[in-house]
Amino acid sequence: MTKKSCVVVALAALGIAPGPVGSQEPEKKTPRFESRVAVVAVPVYVVDKKGQAVGGLKAEEFEVRDDGKPMTIVGFHEVNVEDPATLPQSDSAAPVARRQFLFLFDLSFADPGGLARSRSAAIEFVETKLAPSDLASVATFSASRGVSLLVGFTSDRRQLATAIQGLGVLDQQRTADKLNLIYNVEELPISTTSDTELGRREIKDAAILEELRVMQVAYQRSHESQYRQQVEVLIDGFEQLGKAMRALQGRVQVLYFSSGFHESMLTGALGEEHVRSSTAVIEGRLWEVDSDSYFGDAKIRGYLDQVMKTLAAADVVVHSLDVTGMSDGPQAGNVSRTQRATAGTESLHQIAQLSGGIFVKNVNDVSVGLQEVLNATRRYYLLVFEAGETGKPGRLHDLKVKVNRGGLRVSHRTGYYEREPYAQQTPLARQLSASEALTKGGLPGEIGIQGLAVPYRDPGGELLLPVVLEMSADLLPKEVAGGSLPLEIYGYAFDERGSVEDVVSLNATLDLSKMGPRIRQHGLQAHVIFTLPPGRHELRFLVREGISGRRGVHWLDVEVPAFGEKLVLYPALFMADPQQWVILPAKSRATRNPGYPFHVAEENFTPSLGARLRNGRSDRVCILFYTGSREYGADANFEIGAQLFDLEGNAVRLGRLQLLRQAAESDGFRRIVLNVTPESVPQGDYTLRVRVKDPASGQSNVTERPIHVE
Numbered sequence: 001m002t003k004k005s006c007v008v009v010a011l012a013a014l015g016i017a018p019g020p021v022g023s024q025e026p027e028k029k030t031p032r033f034e035s036r037v038a039v040v041a042v043p044v045y046v047v048d049k050k051g052q053a054v055g056g057l058k059a060e061e062f063e064v065r066d067d068g069k070p071m072t073i074v075g076f077h078e079v080n081v082e083d084p085a086t087l088p089q090s091d092s093a094a095p096v097a098r099r100q101f102l103f104l105f106d107l108s109f110a111d112p113g114g115l116a117r118s119r120s121a122a123i124e125f126v127e128t129k130l131a132p133s134d135l136a137s138v139a140t141f142s143a144s145r146g147v148s149l150l151v152g153f154t155s156d157r158r159q160l161a162t163a164i165q166g167l168g169v170l171d172q173q174r175t176a177d178k179l180n181l182i183y184n185v186e187e188l189p190i191s192t193t194s195d196t197e198l199g200r201r202e203i204k205d206a207a208i209l210e211e212l213r214v215m216q217v218a219y220q221r222s223h224e225s226q227y228r229q230q231v232e233v234l235i236d237g238f239e240q241l242g243k244a245m246r247a248l249q250g251r252v253q254v255l256y257f258s259s260g261f262h263e264s265m266l267t268g269a270l271g272e273e274h275v276r277s278s279t280a281v282i283e284g285r286l287w288e289v290d291s292d293s294y295f296g297d298a299k300i301r302g303y304l305d306q307v308m309k310t311l312a313a314a315d316v317v318v319h320s321l322d323v324t325g326m327s328d329g330p331q332a333g334n335v336s337r338t339q340r341a342t343a344g345t346e347s348l349h350q351i352a353q354l355s356g357g358i359f360v361k362n363v364n365d366v367s368v369g370l371q372e373v374l375n376a377t378r379r380y381y382l383l384v385f386e387a388g389e390t391g392k393p394g395r396l397h398d399l400k401v402k403v404n405r406g407g408l409r410v411s412h413r414t415g416y417y418e419r420e421p422y423a424q425q426t427p428l429a430r431q432l433s434a435s436e437a438l439t440k441g442g443l444p445g446e447i448g449i450q451g452l453a454v455p456y457r458d459p460g461g462e463l464l465l466p467v468v469l470e471m472s473a474d475l476l477p478k479e480v481a482g483g484s485l486p487l488e489i490y491g492y493a494f495d496e497r498g499s500v501e502d503v504v505s506l507n508a509t510l511d512l513s514k515m516g517p518r519i520r521q522h523g524l525q526a527h528v529i530f531t532l533p534p535g536r537h538e539l540r541f542l543v544r545e546g547i548s549g550r551r552g553v554h555w556l557d558v559e560v561p562a563f564g565e566k567l568v569l570y571p572a573l574f575m576a577d578p579q580q581w582v583i584l585p586a587k588s589r590a591t592r593n594p595g596y597p598f599h600v601a602e603e604n605f606t607p608s609l610g611a612r613l614r615n616g617r618s619d620r621v622c623i624l625f626y627t628g629s630r631e632y633g634a635d636a637n638f639e640i641g642a643q644l645f646d647l648e649g650n651a652v653r654l655g656r657l658q659l660l661r662q663a664a665e666s667d668g669f670r671r672i673v674l675n676v677t678p679e680s681v682p683q684g685d686y687t688l689r690v691r692v693k694d695p696a697s698g699q700s701n702v703t704e705r706p707i708h709v710e
Contacts, residue, residue: 038388038418040066041075041096043251043315044381044401045411053379054408055080063402066387075384081131082378093382094442096250100153101136102241103160105167106258108143108230109344112212114323118257119164121367126160129374132498135439138163138183139241143230147237149428152180152435153248155498159183169208178505179435179490185503185589231261231300235307238318238351242311244428246417248436249443253377254318255370256351260344265300308354313396315413319357319373320348321366356411393420422549430549437553438492438540447543447552448472450609454570457563457626458595459667465530465560466596467491469541470609473520476512477548485510486546489586493530494538501537502530506586515582524582525606531590534562561626563668567694568626569701572642573598574611575620575673581606597624600671601663612708613678620660623672625692625701627664632696640672641691644681644707652686655679681709 044062046054059076075093080086088094103122105115126136135153138160142148150163163183168174174184182188245252311318322345345361352359358376360369383401395418403410422430437443452468469489476485489506506526510519530539536559544551561568583606587594598605600622613619623640644652658675665671689704 038386038416039092039384040387040416041093041249041382041384042399042401042412042416043096044383045377045379046381046403047376047409047411049407049409051376053376055379057381057403057405059383061404062381062383063404064383064385065400066385067398071385071387073383073385075382077382078379079382080379081133084133087133088382089442092442093384095436095440097133097382098250098440099131099134099377100248100250100252101130101134102153102252102254103136103138103164104147104254104256105138105140105164106234106256107140107167107169107212109141109234109261110257110259111324114259114325115212115257116208118321118323118366119167121365121370122164122255122257123161124367125370126157126164129370130157136160140167141234141237143233146233147241149180149431150176151183152432153439154181154435154500155439155494156181156500157497158499162187167208169212177503179431179438181435181438181492182500182503188500188502188589227262228265228300231265232303234261235300235303238311239307240426240428242307242314242316244426244432245311245314245316246420247425247429247433249440251315251317251413253373254316254355254357255373256318256320256348257323257366258320258344258348259322259324260320260346260348260351262344263346266304266346266350304350305354308351309414311355313413313415314417316355317357318351318355319360319369320352321360321369322348322362323366325362325364390418393418393424422547425549434488434490434542434544434551437542437551438490441555443553445552446550447475447545449541449543449552449554451539451541451554451556452571452607452609453539453556453558454597454607454624455558455560455563455568456595456597457668458593460593462593462595463531463533463560463563464591464595465493465532465537465558466594466598467528467530467539467541467556468607468609469526469528469543469554471524471526471543471552472610473523475524475543475545475552476516476519477545477550482513482516485512487584488542488544488546489526489528489584490542491528491530491586491588492540493532493588494540496536496538501532502588502590504528504530504586504588506584508584510582518580518582522576522581522608523610524584526584526586527596527606528586528588529591529594529596530588531592532560534560563626563628565628567628567692567697567699567701569690569692569703570624571703571705572688572690573605573607573622573624574609575605575622576608576611578604578606595667597667597669600661600673601665612710613676613681614710615655615678615681618658618675618677621674621676623674623690623692624669626669628668632664636695638670638672638695639691639693640674641693642674642676643689644686644709645689645704646684646686652681653679655681678709683710684708 046057048054055078057078059073062073064071064073077088077093077097078086079097081099087097107115130136135155137153138150140148140150148168150168151159154160159182175186176182177185349359358369358373360366360372387397396415399413399415401410401412448471450470454466456464456466458464487508487510491504492500493502495501536557539556539558541554542551598607605622611619642654642657644654646652656677656679660673660675662670662672686707686709687704688707689702691700691702693700
């Protein structure tokens with residue numbers, strides 16, 4: 001090589017600490033269990049006679065029975081949510097360890113003023129009281145629409161606060177993302193709250209309160225005979241919620257903001273109505289007595305009892321918070337219904353008691369009740385055991401946990417359900433299961449995914465973040481040889497506070513008769529592109545095929561540089577012919593003009609993330625680096641060094657490197673194409689480390705990527 005080539009290719013062991021940007025992560029291993037073995041992790045809450053959480057218990061002090069059979073505890077953790085070190089990180093207990101709160105606002109059985117005022121306490125709870133590891137969700141109930149999920153379980157406090165603020169009342173036309181992790185994608189990114197925004201919030205508050213009152217008036221004018229039906233809709237909403245929550249791992253704490261339905265539905269008539277009915281019974285005028293009203297509705301009582309037990313088996317606990325005390329007084333035209341609401345404490349008490357939750361009676365400040373829930377859930381134990389499945393999807397197992405120490409009370413789920421086939425899951429269960437994989441680490445996936453993020457500054461100066469996701473051939477179901485395969489791809493970019501910055505989703509249908517052979521030979525790629533500011537970001541991706549529901553999950557940490565004068569170097573890109581691959585392009589909501597750096601002059605290529613080097617075979621590799629605004633002369637030498645290191649960190653002789661071409665292009669990037677030919681390298685896994693020396697500053701940049709040599 002000479003200076004005229006502007007590149008010096010060297011083979012050298014590099015003694016420089018790596019500092020890659022947009023580096024490819026080694027594929028994260030996830031636990032895989034036999035299909036007939038269920039790994040069950042159970043959160044167990046233990047309190048003393050005073051209701052105080054008890055710590056310091058050992059695994060041998062617990063006894064677990066599954067359908068009456070004693071189980072061996074194979075994993076045990078004592079968790080204190082205020083101490084992140086106590087949260088399990090890598091085993092099957094990790095997804096179960098995080099607390100999950102569902103804010104459920106009752107738009108029908110609640111006083112509008114009390115409901116509107118309770119939002120402030122809920123927002124403060126979200127913004128200041130939740131632990132960093134906590135997840136939360138927001139939903140509403142109305143007699144006309146049932147339970148509506150506004151935001152799924154997420155770490156994004158801004159999305160939660162926005163959903164609680166609006167309750168979906170004035171935002172009927174809002175655009176939620178497909179996994180409901182964003183309340184309204186049109187508002188991304190959400191800026192910090194200013195004084196002007198606070199004024200708008202007060203105006204919006206007044207509009208929301210008025211809309212709630214309008215809804216209540218329409219509800220109150222309904223015929224009394226419909227009241228029972230509306231109560232059934234509420235209980236059915238809880239049942240549907242419980243079925244969907246089976247898809248989640250870990251306990252769900254439902255915070256139910258309501259005034260409750262009239263207790264006569266459970267206990268019979270009260271007050272003057274009770275006196276009149278009693279007199280009619282004594283005098284023998286039974287035809288004047290409505291048995292359901294006088295004695296309570298046995299069907300409603302039985303249905304509520306059944307549904308609450310089902311929730312307990314799904315590890316869903318309902319804490320009832322009575323918002324009647326926060327009312328601004330009865331409004332004209334609804335006095336009778338307001339009086340009815342004050343008689344709803346029994347129903348709220350029953351809902352909490354039957355599900356194992358806390359009932360916070362009529363108070364002026366529900367934040368007291370919210371704090372009580374926090375205190376009760378701050379410490380707990382995670383017990384993990386392995387149980388054989390019966391092969392009966394959806395079958396409920398009876399679960400009992402005891403502590404062999406006197407004077408202690410134990411709270412835990414009363415059962416667990418065997419996994420249901422994807423086809424039998426409700427749409428909400430599928431949605432929650434997908435979003436859970438994007439909010440919790442450690443969940444297994446059947447589809448292998450590799451990812452590479454390459455921050456890019458296009459010729460116009462716009463910052464973009466292209467990401468290559470590569471799925472192996474195990475994406476294809478074994479039982480599907482031809483026909484169509486529906487495929488879903490979701491990607492979210494989070495900032496360092498856990499807030500969503502950008503989102504991408506893609507629904508595609510693959511024609512396997514045309515694409516199947518290429519996928520089986522090479523795999524499938526998705527070229528995703530985000531628009532993000534400089535700084536650190538966490539990217540989370542979910543790929544799910546729509547026949548069996550098999551999925552793959554990949555998380556990727558990346559730093560987007562400001563692209564100033566410093567040289568930015570990327571991991572070696574193994575160049576593949578894009579015509580041989582099935583490639584699905586997808587741009588994010590924030591991306592207007594997508595651009596990709598995967599070209600050398602007029603030649604386009606796609607990076608092969610699962611590429612393997614083979615002794616004696618030459619593979620083309622692109623060394624991509626950004627030279628910034630600095631001008632380089634024609635005789636500038638960019639010294640390129642490459643070396644292999646084994647898993648112990650020992651340098652291994654690579655073989656031959658040959659410069660094929662180079663290009664300095666208008667986007668400020670230089671691209672060097674090398675032929676890499678390993679020679680006599682033992683088969684195995686290695687790290688390929690690349691160094692580029694900046695001739696202007698004399699400083700070297702180093703990146704690395706995993707590679708397999710065969």
